[in-house]
Amino acid sequence: MNDTDTDFVVMAWRALLARHAEVSGVLERELSERHGLGVSEFEVLERLAEARSSCQEPGEAKFRVQGLADQVHLSQSALSRLIARLEREGLVARALCEADRRGVFVQLTEEGRRRHAEATPTHRAVLSAHLFPHLVDAGCAPPAEGTAPENAAPGSVRRGP
Amino acid sequence: MNDTDTDFVVMAWRALLARHAEVSGVLERELSERHGLGVSEFEVLERLAEARSSCQEPGEAKFRVQGLADQVHLSQSALSRLIARLEREGLVARALCEADRRGVFVQLTEEGRRRHAEATPTHRAVLSAHLFPHLVDAGCAPPAEGTAPENAAPGSVRRGP
DNA sequence: GCGCATTCAATGCACAAGCAATTAATGCGA
């Protein structure tokens, strides 16, 4: 690989780091102060909610801890504690797995479903506003309902009259 | 914004999270066990090294703490402690700023320059191998000198005979 | 039926990161 390729990869990595820091920072702040949730917490709730909605029978949306950990890029121990936090808040419930009594099934409670539904618009709004900032300025994204991004310049082009 | 747009943004965000987790995980492991450096530590050393090399006079590569913090996406307190760690290892030196005695200049030591130079190939190799994995499999990237990515399938296409 | 390696989740421990409070130095205005 030549120097140009290397520079390109490094630049790409820095851009990735910058975008990750920016978006996850705003997301953390917004989700935390508006809904009392962290980014990882929301992510876990979302996986559980998705599984539930893609499943006909209610009460089927169960997940093993390790399975969730893989999806949200956390270690098994981190997820164990995260689940404990969510359980303390009443957003999820642990259920013994009878087939394999080492395993634990995690599922959303009604309260958990509600909190996730409440937080989703904020989550989407932050992503729309900050993930592709250039699109926002070009008028390709909505005015971010649910948040008021402070970095939107006063004269920036928006959709509408 | 319609559902399709929203889904796209969410998918893009998840892809970003996945790539960030993957690459920074491997990078952390490799840099740590081969050179005793964390990702953030390396990033700071790199900024200092770049500033030095782009500067004619030796000894001019000084940085304010806050300036470094912005570049590596850390809070000033985090960077303050990180600098302290690097200083304890003898990789950087704090220098009082005489013009403004609140400020602190941070600069690389010779040992710091050496460690950064040693670690750079590992850093670049990990990025090349993991940042754009599909390019690696397509033979557009080198066989990642310095690391042996375990997730390269035995039969995957590589450059060479 | 009895070990024994394996697997799943929880816990002890160490550490890095952020927020808030603190200390030190600057510069501006009365």
Next chain:
DNA sequence: TCGCATTAATTGCTTGTGCATTGAATGCGC
């Protein structure tokens, strides 16, 4: 010159994360 707001960096405290370990349960071989 004397406050006083402002800025830079450090420190106290809390929290989330990963690694390694532990404890429980499984199933495979004999």
